[in-house]
Amino acid sequence: MKSLSILLSLLLLTGVAGVAQTKITAVKCGKLIDGKSDTPVENVTVLIEGNKIKEVGKNVRIPNGASVIDLSAATVLPGLIDAHTHILLQGDITTEDYAVQILKESIPYRALRGSLACKTALLNGFTTLRDLGTEGSMYADVDLKKAINNGVIDGPRLFVAGRAINSTGHYLLSNREYAWEWRVPKGLIEITGADEARRAVREEISYGADWVKIYADRSYYQLPDGSFRSLQNFTPDEINALGNETAMHRKKMSAHAVTPDGIIPAIKAGAASVEHGFGIDDECIKLMVEKGIYWCPTIYVNVWVAEGRAAAGSPINKVFSEALPVTFNKAHKAGVKIAFGTDAGGFDWTENQA
Known part of the structure; x- marks a missing residue:
């Protein structure tokens, strides 16, 4: 090796x-x-x-x-391409892992660790990364991209998404876990309404984002018939505004979407790629083939976090891991375009992406 x-x-x-x-x-x-x-x-x-x-x-x-x-x-x-990474994140099996990085590590410190992640990715064989969200590090990914392009540090070619976008109250750090008097920092931009959705997209692009990343759903669960469901994060007006504004700027939108409740609205709003999609069904597969949408299933990170999250009271990742071989083969045979993405950063950068 x-x-x-x-x-x-x-x-x-x-x-x-x-x-x-x-x-x-x-x-x-x-x-x-x-x-x-x-x-x-x-x-x-x-x-x-x-x-x-x-x-x-x-x-x-x-x-x-x-x-x-x-x-x-x-x-x-x-050189290899990793289509889903988080160079500013250093593993987050639990919300506590995430909170430590948001609350106890400064953005400059996280950027320095991000520079090491870039070098690690390069030595792992990856010459291009699509980095999908800084997880509370503002636009440090844009700076890392500049540093690589200017020869300041060694690293792969980067396509970055800045802060990512979700609706108000639906992302870490959760207000429910802290004293309500605190205004806890968030890992991304939160929006309410179509106007704020458009503003967020414009902000992302103005700071140098190559892609617009959205979080389309949350709270995943399985029904007795084996299908998967979730809660949508955006109203139709909000998600359509996100897609329309992204298209107006000639950019592409990536959607964290795990079940049909998130996947289908995201695709209809203009998402060019579906991230994770562990709970895709036949309707999703059909729509993805028809519209030429890429699926980036990030298989390894799901396996990596499953045991720890189950111990913390959330067994859904284990269930996804058991279902994925069947859905992956079905999607592949149907002709879905599948991109290789690891979600490195969701697991420790000491793990080999390849």
Whole structure:
């Protein structure tokens, strides 16, 4: 595993935005997994100019002065993409884990830890992350993206979502768990009404968000027939305003949506991707195929948090884990577009994403 990480980190020159544009690097690969062939291709050279792959082949001419990385005894693969991460979060099995980070760690401190998460992701083989919410760290993800792009720190190419959006009273930290005299900090922007929904989207984009992330449902449960339900977070006017405003700015909306109660309204409002979706049903699958919606099921994080949350009194993640193999295979066979996303940050960054 260590040797694989070294090989990946060498090839990941293509994914670090701060690489000098004029530098030419040739990587001699004993075997290359190119993502197209059924088997690894042998004795291939990858020519990298700046931070882009210029040529791949068996007879690539290496220009004079190019740096040569000899991996002729190794297997090389392209940089990976993690479509769902939280670089400003360091694991949150329980609400107490989340509260410690929100209440006891400053945003600068969390940003410093986030920079380490970025480097960790890169060494794990990921050259691109779609980071879906700073969980109380305001727009520190935008700053981390700038730092990577400017060569200040090493990290993957980032597409960020800033603070994320939910309706009032439906996200951590919960007012019910603290003295009512306190105005406890929240992990995202809370809105009430269509006007506030539009304002929140505009704020997100004005600070540099690439995606708009919304939380479409909460309080998940299973019915006796095995189907899953939840409570919707937004009124139709609110969620439609979120989708319309996002589209007006030529951006895409990502929806944390776990059951049909959240998934279907989110898709109809214009969500381009459904996050988690552990409780999808046949109607969701049909709609996702028809509209070309991506599903990012974040399978591992559900397994990782299941035992701890069950011990804390919430067994639903274990139930989701048992149901997911069937729904995943059904969605795949139906033609749903499935993105690979780990929800790293929801589990500790010491865990390997790959």
